[in-house]
Amino acid sequence: AQKVTQAQTEISVVEKEDVTLDCVYETRDTTYYLFWYKQPPSGELVFLIRRNSFDEQNEISGRYSWNFQKSTSSFNFTITASQVVDSAVYFCALSETLEGSYIPTFGRGTSLIVHP
Amino acid sequence: DADVTQTPRNRITKTGKRIMLECSQTKGHDRMYWYRQDPGLGLRLIYYSFDVKDINKGEISDGYSVSRQAQAKFSLSLESAIPNQTALYFCATSAQSNQPQHFGDGTRLSIL
Numbered sequence: 001a002q003k004v005t006q007a008q009t010e011i012s013v014v015e016k017e018d019v020t021l022d023c024v025y026e027t028r029d030t031t032y033y034l035f036w037y038k039q040p041p042s043g044e045l046v047f048l049i050r051r052n053s054f055d056e057q058n059e060i061s062g063r064y065s066w067n068f069q070k071s072t073s074s075f076n077f078t079i080t081a082s083q084v085v086d087s088a089v090y091f092c093a094l095s096e097t098l099e100g101s102y103i104p105t106f107g108r109g110t111s112l113i114v115h116p
Numbered sequence: 117d118a119d120v121t122q123t124p125r126n127r128i129t130k131t132g133k134r135i136m137l138e139c140s141q142t143k144g145h146d147r148m149y150w151y152r153q154d155p156g157l158g159l160r161l162i163y164y165s166f167d168v169k170d171i172n173k174g175e176i177s178d179g180y181s182v183s184r185q186a187q188a189k190f191s192l193s194l195e196s197a198i199p200n201q202t203a204l205y206f207c208a209t210s211a212q213s214n215q216p217q218h219f220g221d222g223t224r225l226s227i228l
Contacts, residue, residue: 009156033214045159045206045219052214091158095214101166102213103174104149108158 139207
């Protein structure tokens with residue numbers, strides 16, 4: 001079973017639409033960390049956000065917002081008023097303890113295509 | 117200059133060849149990682165190292181080996197390359213394992 005599930009393989013929207021990328025995780029740890037990364041068509045991986053398991057506050061950064069819900073083991077990412085430059089593959093990742101150290105595990109990614 | 121540098125950026129080679137992918141970083145991070153990315157499979161961890169004397173296998177280490185020559189350098193080797201090792205390979209670093217990772221630009225490897 002996957003520890004990090006991004007069920008949406010590909011999402012296609014038209015510019016200015018809002019879009020939510022889902023991330024569901026599985027862990028037995030009480031302390032863990034969640035991340036989102038962006039991979040634009042140029043290929044590099046860019047860190048977007050980190051959230052620890054004790055901080056369930058939602059976060060907003062410009063057009064981006066993140067909704068962390070421990071009750072449903074989800075850490076969803078919403079882009080408001082999407083733009084063509086948002087087109088990318090987005091990865092959710094979980095860092096949990098393994099033999100005393102945190103080891104990151106990535107989801108399979110969601111490819112977002114924003115059409116003009 | 118990039119904080120995490122991977123060389124080469126692209127490589128095409130033949131089955132059976134030995135290949136080394138190199139990674140160097142200027143971030144001063146102790147933790148370094150090698151991942152491979154395949155379409156639809158995301159990033160999968162090959163090996164990771166928490167310091168120069170520490171090497172650990174990841175999810176898919178078979179067919180690969182690594183060397184941590186210094187804090188700043190972490191190399192990935194394919195001793196005898198096979199076509200299903202064709203992929204995009206990323207090196208990453210982090211200050212701590214619960215901190216964000218910083219990635220190199222990737223090495224696109226094709227094995228014919």
